[in-house]
Amino acid sequence: MADDLGKREKAKAERRLRIVRAARDLIRETGDTELSMRTLAQRAEVSLSTPYNLFGSKRAVVLAVLEDVRDFAKRFPRLAVSNSIDRIFAAHDLAFGYYTSDPDFYRTLWRALLNTTGPDETGLSSPERIDQTRAIWLGMVRAACDDGFLGRDIPSHIVLQAMAHTTGGALLSWAMGSLPTKELTPSVGIGYALILKGAATPAGAPLIDAHLSAYRAQRATVNPASLPNHVSETL
Amino acid sequence: MADDLGKREKAKAERRLRIVRAARDLIRETGDTELSMRTLAQRAEVSLSTPYNLFGSKRAVVLAVLEDVRDFAKRFPRLAVSNSIDRIFAAHDLAFGYYTSDPDFYRTLWRALLNTTGPDETGLSSPERIDQTRAIWLGMVRAACDDGFLGRDIPSHIVLQAMAHTTGGALLSWAMGSLPTKELTPSVGIGYALILKGAATPAGAPLIDAHLSAYRAQRATVNPASLPNHVSETL
DNA sequence: CAAAAAATCAGAACATGTTCTAAAAACAAA
């Protein structure tokens, strides 16, 4: 039951993998160009219908690519840090390192994810992985709380939600092209630092300030004014 | 020169208005359904080509609707507040009041704005209005800085950018359906409060804390756990 | 091995955003 030994399921999984890898390779190659379902099917040597049978939508395929290519949960435990605040920012650097190390690839990915053409009730396609990631982050914030760096008066999940919104907004700006790749990690880092400092205890504040300064130095090279965010700034 | 008296320009403006109003009405009526360019052209009694001549893309039309329907810059100066911190949150309530008072309408709008199918170099379609809004917010943050509520060590535009990202992320979650309408204003308000508190002076902190508590009370009715953000949470 | 069930396939079909072409209309200038 755990291992579906059925030959049918095996072939299905193999096809799934072929589709995901074809999608990944196509995005890597074309970069700028959006990958179309027809070329994707050709590349994966399946029919146009098959991705819809196996995934349901293009969005789901792209999400599968994103999950296949990232291994944050695997790498995260190996972060060598000295305290729970540092761990949060180390995790942030790790997570966003994927994006900045291969910007075109991930930008295309995110753009495709945001394109929700039509009534896709697909919504949260693979909750288990998302829940896992969320649990990791929640655990980090809770740890900082337990270590006395964050005040107990503000629940961790509220802090986490604010951080998540910052993440989403910055990724949106970046995917839309209004936030340059160089600014992505520092911008979100500064956002995290401000939010955490807003919830910090006197003990935690200096630890956070160190990261705040570091990120500010990182983006000091860019001109300060005119950083339009044509999505958020519209209100 | 200021007033293009040309009859040609007048007719153009009239058509533009007709298209924008038709789009607004269509979104209001169909709500759930995405408005299509063909039905939009029919409703506005113009050809399918005309919206493309006058606006360039569907995105631009929707953006024009958004600008037509909002009058934040007009209402903003009339806010009666006692200090510069209160003004920021009053402005936030004003801005997001639009969304929460007519959620279906604005959700459809935002969804259409996010749908960037194809290579639309339209990008920042109408910068003047956006710059105006940005200037308003930047002025508010600067004022709070000048009044001694925010520390001078963190530039205002950096604080503003963090706030803008929070806004964008929350609106994205809301438009995608993972953030309920009731939570929208308080969530962003809490995000603003945390960010501002992270940059606040001892004088400003208590003022911000008051709003933080108020927003927390506002969203206390909802269950705390399981607020999935299937965009941001994916990392 | 034969029948049944499940999946894939090729291809058409639909709705959509966008572009293009030629013709008609509206306007400005003489």
Next chain:
DNA sequence: TTTGTTTTTAGAACATGTTCTGATTTTTTG
């Protein structure tokens, strides 16, 4: 009024995501 320029128009066309249909292949089951 005549001429010339600009804009709109109708309609086809293209690319795309998605769905559907019937035929074909593959796997399971008896």
